[in-house]
Amino acid sequence: MRHALARGSLLVALVTLAFSQPVYTAPRDAKVDAKEKALVSHVSAGEQASIALLEQLVNVNSGTMNFAGVRQVADMLRPRFEALGFKVSWVDGTPFGRAGHLVATRAGRGPHVLLIGHLDTVFEPNHPFQRWERVDENIARGPGAADMKGGIVVALAALDALSQANLLDSLQLTVVLHGDEEDSGRPLDLARRDLIEAAKAADIAIALENAADNPKTAVTARRSSTGWIVKVEANSAHSSQIFAEDVGAGAAYELGRILNGFYQEVRGDALVTFNPGLIASSTQVDFEKQPLGATLSGKNNIIAPTAIASGDLRTLTVQQLEETRAKMRKVVAASLPHTSAQIEFTDSYPPMAPTEGNRKLLSMYDEVSRDLGFGAVTEVDPRNAGAADISFAADHVDMAIDGLGLLGGDSHTPEEFADLRTYPIQTQRLAVLLYRLGKK
Structure with missing residues (x-):
């Protein structure tokens, strides 16, 4: 626009x-x-x-x-x-x-x-x-x-x-x-x-x-217009304990790792783009798909147990779409300590x-x-x-x-x-x- x-x-x-x-x-x-x-x-x-x-x-x-x-x-x-x-x-x-x-x-x-x-x-x-x-x-x-x-x-x-x-x-x-x-x-x-x-x-x-x-x-x-959502869960504890062996990295760092992984490892083809339109992480996250939005509450001294990102994915061919989704799944799967993440894809306009x-x-x-x-x-x-x-x-x-x-x-x-x-x-x-x- x-x-x-x-x-x-x-x-x-x-x-x-x-x-x-x-x-x-x-x-x-x-x-x-x-x-x-x-x-x-x-x-x-x-x-x-x-x-x-x-x-x-x-x-x-x-x-x-x-x-x-x-x-x-x-x-x-x-x-x-x-x-x-x-x-x-x-x-x-x-x-x-x-x-x-x-x-x-x-x-x-x-x-x-x-x-x-x-x-x-x-x-x-x-x-x-x-x-x-x-x-x-x-x-x-x-x-x-x-x-x-x-x-x-x-x-x-x-x-x-x-x-x-x-x-x-x-x-x-x-x-x-x-x-x-x-x-x-x-x-x-x-x-x-x-x-x-x-x-x-x-x-x-x-x-x-x-x-x-x-x-x-x-x-x-x-190009196509399809969607994706990454959801992350992690241990929550006092912020002073972040990175401890039994606590882990928290949801915010895991989501940051995933998005950086998309940028570093999936980006490349000029006709393949993926944009995070909403990013949220806190003690409590209430996420809405339609209309897209999130309500957050938390404190700086609490390790965030929840994080979410929603975005779009655009490709010129179905083959590009499937290959890009596979690369994004691979990035999501490599979790930081004591975190877990999943990615969901939604179809909208085909290429x-x-x-x-x-x-x-x-x-x-x-x-x-x-x-x-x-x-x-x-x-x-x-x-x-x-x-x-x-x-x-x-x-x-x-x-x-x-x-x-x-x-x-x-x-x-x-x-x-x-x-x-x-x-x-x-x-x-x-x-x-x-x-x-x-x-x-």
Whole structure:
């Protein structure tokens, strides 16, 4: 997350970023056929209506835990998908403690493409950041403007352009819009069951996140997001007796040894990271997983009998994940005198490993971008791509790519904005990519 900008400097910063975007040339006529030109025209004609829709969506609070707001956004989108010939259903989120998901399907004769997005934002109704604000001609602030109601609007506009050009039937299409991407429901296997099942039936997955907020990049690989907890128990006694043969090192030193062992012995691969987000040790520790926290009580003259650390672990592949977990278990097992420790791992978002199929899809997207005059597109460094819902689908399809939504910046902060000049870029590229996938 970027640091929030001071309010007084916001406008200058946004305008500077907006005008740092590259200037694009006109489409290369030799590379763009008549149908693709028609798609470009349809996108241009519908731009203002799409921006108006985005404003309406942003002005409905759909913080993950505002179930009514999430459903309201889904209700606003349902008739638009139905008008394009989709069958739309609502997946009730009660079994996993969330509002639910919107799923839309459309039959066709070509490859099966899965489009992935989310309805929710991080901003709940009690947050002061609630409304769309047009900063200038190019910049609009608002919760979810870029992350990622803007992505949903890009997808709808691309699909509408294909429909107006009578090209939608060349694809089988499934759209999954989650209501809990920003705070996933539990159990996670239920919360992501519909997405995984849709991916198993699909050939290609395309996600609509804003990703790196750079029109020169797209995402072909994402690291996982899993969790770990280390719990330590030790002898307790008067502090003057610490290190005595019959007393031992205490829980705090043992936890310190473990964390230092992770740093010294497990750290190394740039794409493998593990961060302790909470560390606690005292005479009494009351630990809570959700929301993460700990309440402590103790004295300096008592050797702490309890220590706990909670953190996350991120890897690019499942093999890296398993190897790293094994190394962490080995460190934990080498206890100091009169201490014992255990480590527990929890699964959350799996990795989206880099594959030849993903890079092939990026190559097609890059070619579309060049042909439309928008320049080259390269892959984002996975170190800079956080976990996202496409990771649940990537292993089940031949090709996957992310970052094709509306771009902007400062997501997850009260300064979140969309750069509206990226709307025609992203929408035209997506529409032409889908058309070319249908041709193949």
